[in-house]
Amino acid sequence: MIQSMTGFGKHVIQLPSKKITIELKSLNSKSLDINARIPQAYREKELELRKMIADNLVRGKVDFGLYVEITGEETTAEVNQGVVKNYMSQLAKIAEGDDIKLLELALRMPDTLKTDKNDIDEEEYKSIVSAMKEALSNIVEFRNEEGEVLEKDFVERIQNLNRLLEEVKTMDPERLGSVRERLERAVADLKVELDANRFEQELIYYLEKYDITEEKVRLANHLKYFETTLNSKESNGKKLGFISQEIGREINTIGSKANYAPMQQLVVQMKDELEKIKEQMLNVL
Template identity: 65%
Template sequence: MIQSMTGFGKSLLQLPTKKITVEIKSLNSKNLDLNARIPGQYREKELDLRKIIANSLTRGKVDFSLYVEVTKEETSSVVNAPIVKAYMEQLRDIVNADDDELLKMAIRMPDSMKTEREEIDETEFSSIEKAVMTALEEINTFRTDEGKALEKDLNVRIANIETLLSDIIAMDPDRIAGVRERLRKGVEELKERVDENRFEQELVFYIEKFDITEEKVRLDNHLSYFKETIASEDSNGRKLAFISQEMGREINTIGSKSNYAPMQQLVVQMKDELEKIKEQLLNVL
């Protein structure tokens, strides 16, 4: 079973004073490229969250976002009373105004407000971790569903290559017979007496250069291994990519050795199917 690297997961967490939204999006990438957007009060827990995500999403360009919306009156900023009083005393010596006006001026001065850093509530963070796990389950379900569509398409492409390989195997005897006939006609046109034994030796040597038996066997083995890997429990896009490269080598060698137009046409079709396979593999986990 294979998985796609494309996916999206979302989870909502309602706390007594805030609503937290977790969103995770992934696209294809050679390795894990994780970008995290986390509010300042949770920065100290970023490494823990990254580890949780990395253990679940092994590859892909991943965007992780944690949004916090305050739903009840709550503020981390408080009036710095001693500083405000000091400002008011200084302003009273400078301007003639009542306390309300002095307070309005003092509150605008630097350091009149102070922000108290909130400590992370471990119970709250435990709930956030559960929300992240829920989003990860959702994105993995998305990836699995996308993987099923990819697997179906890849199996169709592999079946097409297998059919084309069968056609090549079927026409190979005609190709060799054609090569033999062309050589014999070429010799006859020379109008020279030919040693039949020597001619047969040279013919065998010449035909061996165009023999594609090994390539046909290896390509068939690669196709079988590709199907086995797709059907395995693990999703391994890298292994499938390596197998497709080996398939490409055998197909190219068959094309260069064939020296036969009908067979070369089949090779072109095989290359087209293989390119479509490689494009799909870019998105396989």
């Protein structure tokens, strides 16, 4: 089973005087990269919340947001009157407008609100942790669903590669015969007398350099290993990536040894299928 690094999870809790929303978005990344947006009042709990994310998501570029909306009369913020008046004074010098308009502009500027730091209520934090667990559960489910789509695509691509490999195996005797025929014709065109036994030995040596038996065996093994890893219980994106590199190495070697246009066409198709696998592999956990 594989898991995608793309996901989204959200959970909202309603407390007596405020609504708290937890949002998680993730994209592909080589490592775990968490970008957190948390109100200042909750900063002391940031490391704990980050650890919860790391334990569940493992890898990916994660945007984490904790949003608080006051729905009751409670508020911890006050207007910083001195700062607002200073902004209004400066704005009046560079732009025309009534006091209401200047006030609207000033309130959008930094540091216009001051917040008294209070200890986080334990019951409230328990609710936040519960909401985080729900959001994480949602994003993991999303990642699993995306992973199922990726897995179906990988299975199809591997089947196509196996089919193309069988065509290569079927074509190989014909390819060697064609290569041998071209060499014999080239020597005949030289119109020189050669020792038949020596020529046959050199010909065999030359054809051995074009032999792809080992490459065919290794490629078949790599394709089988890819399928086995794909069906494992854990998502092994990095391991599948390494196997893909080995698959590519064997395909490239077959292409360089082919020396036969029909087989090289099959190699091009194999490279196309592998490239599609590699593109999708970037998103696998």
